Structures are given as C-alpha cells and as structure tokens.
Amino acid sequence: MTIPNPGGSPAAPHGHMPPALPAAEPKPPRPKLTGPAAHRARLAGGVGGGIAWLGLAITQVSAILLLLPVIVGAVVYGVGFAVLQDGSSVTADAWAQTLAWLGSPGGIALAIGIPAGILIALLGLWISTRILHHPGLRRPAGVTWAGFGISLVAATVLSGFGSITLPFFGGVPFAGDLDVDGGGFGSGPVDETRVQEWFAQGGSDLLERIADPGTLLGLLGPWIALAHLLGIIVPIIVSVFTWWWMAHAMRPAAADAPKAASDDVLLA
Known part of the structure; x- marks a missing residue:
C-alpha cells in the first residue's frame, strides 16, 4: 500500500532503507622511526640547526657592534650641543670619529x-x-623548517624565564677619571656653570674617549660576542629534540619508506 502524494508521484513504501555502504577498513598505524632514522633526525637538528643558530648569532652580534658606536657617538655628539648653545658641539670629534x-x-x-x-x-x-x-624519513624540508620554527619559539619562551648575565664592567667606563664626590656634579639640580667648567677641564675629551668606536668595542665587544655564543647552546639542544619530534610526526608509512627520499623537494 502506498500513500498518495499531492505532487503526483507515489511515495516510497514503508520500511524501505537505502543500501548500507561497506565500512572502510581502518588504516594501519604507522610504524615508529627506525633507530638510524631517529639518529639522522637528531643529527640534522644538532648540526644543521646548530649552523643555522650560529649564523643568526653572527648577524645579531654584527648588527649590535655596528650600531653601538653609532648610537653612543650620536648621544655624545648631541650632549655637546647643550654646552656651547651656539649651534656647534663641543664634542664634534665624537661624531667625526664615528663616521x-x-x-x-x-x-x-x-x-x-x-x-x-x-x-x-x-x-x-x-x-x-x-x-x-x-x-x-620523509619530507626533509618540512621537518627542517618545522623543527627550526618550533625551536625558535621554544628558545624565545625559555629566554623569558631567565638569561645569562655577564659582568660587563663595574660602573661607567673610565670612572676613575670622574670625580663625582669632589669636583663632579653631585646630587640635586645640575648647575650649568659647573657643567661648562667640567667640559672645559677635560670632560669633552673624556666623552670622546668613551664614544671612540675602537675603545667602546674593545671594552664591550668580547662580552657581547661571548654572551651570544653562550646563548645558542640551549637553542641547539632544543633543536635536537624538535627535529626528532617533527621527523616522528611526519614519519612515513611502511609502504612509503623505500621511496621517501625521492618524494620531497630539496631546499634551495
């Protein structure tokens, strides 16, 4: 018996069910990384990742050492304008030696x-x-970039919890030449006359010596370079783990293992 359909076509009989689709077979679990593959992943993180972190450290140190004399020289040069107040700087040699x-x-x-x-x-x-x-292993470029990206984030987070503190120097460079208690500025408002007298008695020469790039980098350069070299130890250790982790996450199935090396694009 069918129920009349206002549209004119007969309705489907009661109890009719569409044919059931066959259930898909579950995919077999991917095997774990073999010992040689895991060793290569950790080696790639330690060697390749280590060279990458060293390159970034060279860039950072070069930029800091290049900008530091420029910034200090510009500050010292600007301080000299406040002394003469005639449009010239008493420490003009600081900027000249920086250039x-x-x-x-x-x-x-x-x-x-x-x-x-x-x-x-x-x-x-x-x-x-x-x-x-x-x-x-499969997807060498994917493992490399993913491992490096995760190690970069992890190193940034770890650096937020603590950093390596190095004893740069005690007090101000050439502090022995400054007589703060006796003839220095002391506390309270700075007397313009005393400032001009201090510059006239060799203060400008002292500031220019501080701003000298050779002296400045000789004093701070080794500590800055050492701090950055020590700072890449933790990221390299993290890279060994992240490279292995990404290689494990992107590990091939057993059937894909023989052709894994030919399925990825080389990093140019």
Missing part, C-alpha cells in the same frame, strides 16, 4: 657580517635537508 670608523675595515666587516650570518643560517638549514634524506 670615519664606519668606513674603516672593521666597520665594513661588521656590515658584511649581517647578511653573511643570514646566508650561514640558510646553509645550515640546507645541510639539514641533506642529512634527512634517508629511506626511513
């Missing part, structure tokens, strides 16, 4: 070090993809 240093071999080497460090970092990532080309 001369920027054109020196040392300044040029630091300027070249900024892009050179980036190239070294890219070289490290390329070396990582070469190490990861192994039958038990």
Whole structure:
C-alpha cells in the first residue's frame, strides 16, 4: 500500500532503507622511526640547526657592534650641543670619529657580517635537508623548517624565564677619571656653570674617549660576542629534540619508506 502524494508521484513504501555502504577498513598505524632514522633526525637538528643558530648569532652580534658606536657617538655628539648653545658641539670629534670608523675595515666587516650570518643560517638549514634524506624519513624540508620554527619559539619562551648575565664592567667606563664626590656634579639640580667648567677641564675629551668606536668595542665587544655564543647552546639542544619530534610526526608509512627520499623537494 502506498500513500498518495499531492505532487503526483507515489511515495516510497514503508520500511524501505537505502543500501548500507561497506565500512572502510581502518588504516594501519604507522610504524615508529627506525633507530638510524631517529639518529639522522637528531643529527640534522644538532648540526644543521646548530649552523643555522650560529649564523643568526653572527648577524645579531654584527648588527649590535655596528650600531653601538653609532648610537653612543650620536648621544655624545648631541650632549655637546647643550654646552656651547651656539649651534656647534663641543664634542664634534665624537661624531667625526664615528663616521670615519664606519668606513674603516672593521666597520665594513661588521656590515658584511649581517647578511653573511643570514646566508650561514640558510646553509645550515640546507645541510639539514641533506642529512634527512634517508629511506626511513620523509619530507626533509618540512621537518627542517618545522623543527627550526618550533625551536625558535621554544628558545624565545625559555629566554623569558631567565638569561645569562655577564659582568660587563663595574660602573661607567673610565670612572676613575670622574670625580663625582669632589669636583663632579653631585646630587640635586645640575648647575650649568659647573657643567661648562667640567667640559672645559677635560670632560669633552673624556666623552670622546668613551664614544671612540675602537675603545667602546674593545671594552664591550668580547662580552657581547661571548654572551651570544653562550646563548645558542640551549637553542641547539632544543633543536635536537624538535627535529626528532617533527621527523616522528611526519614519519612515513611502511609502504612509503623505500621511496621517501625521492618524494620531497630539496631546499634551495
């Protein structure tokens, strides 16, 4: 018996069910990384990731050492304007020696070090993809970039909990030349006359010595470079883990293992 349909077509008989589709077979679980594949993933993180972190450290150190004399020289040069108040600076030599240093071999080497460090970092990532080309691994470029990105975030988070503190120097450079208690400025409002007298008695020479790029970098440069070298130890250790983690997450199925090395695009 059918129920009349106002539209004119007969309704489907009661109890009619569409045919059931066959259930899809569950995918077999992917096997774990083999011992050699896991070793290669950790090696890629330690070697390739380590070179990448070293390149970034070179870029950072070069940029800091290049900008530090410029900033200090500009500050000292600007302070000199407040003394004479006639449109000239009593510490004009500070800016002149800064400009001369920027054109020196040392300044040029630091300027070249900024892009050179980036190239070294890219070289490290390329070396990582070469190490990861192994039958038990797949997507070498994906593992490299994902591992490096996660290690970058992890290193940033870890640096927020604490940092390496180095004893840069005690007090102000050349502090022995400043007689703060006797003939210095002391506390309270600064007397303009006393400031001019201090500059007239050699204060401008002292500030220019502080702003001298050679003296400034000789004093702070080794500590800055050492701090950055020590600072990449933790990111390299983190990279060993993140590279292995990404290789495990992107591990091939058993059937794909023999052709894994040919399915990925090389990092250019």
